[in-house]
Amino acid sequence: MSDIPLEQEVKYQTLVFLNAVVPTLKPIINNVPALTKAFKGLNGVVQISALTGEKDEFGAPEKVATRLEVNDGEVSIRTGVHPAPNVELQFASREALNGFFLGTINLQTLPKMKGVLSNVRLFVAALRSLLYMADLLGQTEAPEDPDKAALLTRCMFYLLTSGISQLNKAKHPLFSEWAKNQPDRVYELSVIGREELNAYIRVKGGRTKAVRGPYTRSKPFFALAFDSVPSALGTLQGTDDMIDATIAQRIVMQGAPEYGADLGAMMLAVGDYAQKPVGGA
CATH class of the missing domain: 3.30.1050.10 (SCP2 sterol-binding domain)
Incomplete structure (x- = not known):
C-alpha cells in the first residue's frame, strides 16, 4: 500500500470502517440478547458519518455514511447517507472517524452528536452496540466463552x-x-x-x-x-x-x-x- 497517496489511503480506511466494520453490528445485535433487548420496540435511523471536505451537487457539505435503520426493534445496516436520520454521529473528517475507530479518543476525533436528547433510548442502544463491537473486534486472543x-x-x-x-x-x-x-x-x-x-x-x-x-x-x-x-x-x-x-x-x-x-x-x-x-x- 506504500505507493498509494496518503489521501487515498485515508479514503480506503474510512471505507473499510463504514462499509465492512460497522455492518458487523447486525450479527452482533442479533446474537447478543442484551443488545437485542435494548432495541426492542424502537424505530428510527442512527447514522455514522464523516465530512469529506467537499461540497455535494447542491452545495452542501458532502459526507460519507453508514446507518442503522431500526424498524420495531429489527436492525438493518445500510450504506450511504440518509437525508434525515433521528440520531447522527458526525465526524469532522475522514481522519477523525478513522482515528476514533482506531481508539484515538480526543477532542479532534469525537463526533458531533445530533438528535440524542430527543432519541435517548435509540442513541443508548446504538452506543452500547458500538462499544460491544469495538471490544469484540479488539480481542487479541480467542474469548473463553x-x-x-x-x-x-x-x-x-x-x-x-x-x-x-x-x-x-x-x-x-x-x-x-x-x-x-x-x-x-x-x-x-x-x-x-x-x-x-x-x-x-x-x-x-x-x-x-x-x-x-x-x-x-x-x-x-x-x-x-x-x-x-x-x-x-x-x-x-x-x-x-x-x-x-x-x-x-x-x-x-x-x-x-x-x-x-x-x-x-x-x-x-x-x-x-x-x-x-x-x-x-
Whole structure:
C-alpha cells in the first residue's frame, strides 16, 4: 500500500470502517440478547458519518455514511447517507472517524452528536452496540466463552470478505487487479461443521459481491477452511503459526495454494486498514 497517496489511503480506511466494520453490528445485535433487548420496540435511523471536505451537487457539505435503520426493534445496516436520520454521529473528517475507530479518543476525533436528547433510548442502544463491537473486534486472543468466540469468528469472516469486495469496488489497485482477471469464482472462509459462520466472495471479471453464509450451489473455487473456531481465531488473530496450522490440518486449503496466497494478501491488507493508522502514523 506504500505507493498509494496518503489521501487515498485515508479514503480506503474510512471505507473499510463504514462499509465492512460497522455492518458487523447486525450479527452482533442479533446474537447478543442484551443488545437485542435494548432495541426492542424502537424505530428510527442512527447514522455514522464523516465530512469529506467537499461540497455535494447542491452545495452542501458532502459526507460519507453508514446507518442503522431500526424498524420495531429489527436492525438493518445500510450504506450511504440518509437525508434525515433521528440520531447522527458526525465526524469532522475522514481522519477523525478513522482515528476514533482506531481508539484515538480526543477532542479532534469525537463526533458531533445530533438528535440524542430527543432519541435517548435509540442513541443508548446504538452506543452500547458500538462499544460491544469495538471490544469484540479488539480481542487479541480467542474469548473463553465459545458463543462469543463463534460470534467473533463470524464477524471477522464478514469484515474480511466485505472489505475485499468494497476495496475492489473503490478501485484499490491490489484488489481491482486481482478481481479483473477472475472468471466466475467463489472464495469462501469457513469453519468445518459450522456453516452458519461462513462467508464468501463471488468475483467475475472485476465485479465482486460479499455474501454471508455458506456457498451452496456447488463447491467454491477456493476455500480457506478451519477445523474449529479456535483454529480460525488462531490464524485471524495471529496467535497461531499459519504454516504449523496447515501442516497439522487446523487449516485446510481447498483449492490451489497460489490462490490462497492472493486471498491471504488481501485479508492482511483489510486487517491493516481496520487496525493500524495509514501512512505509518
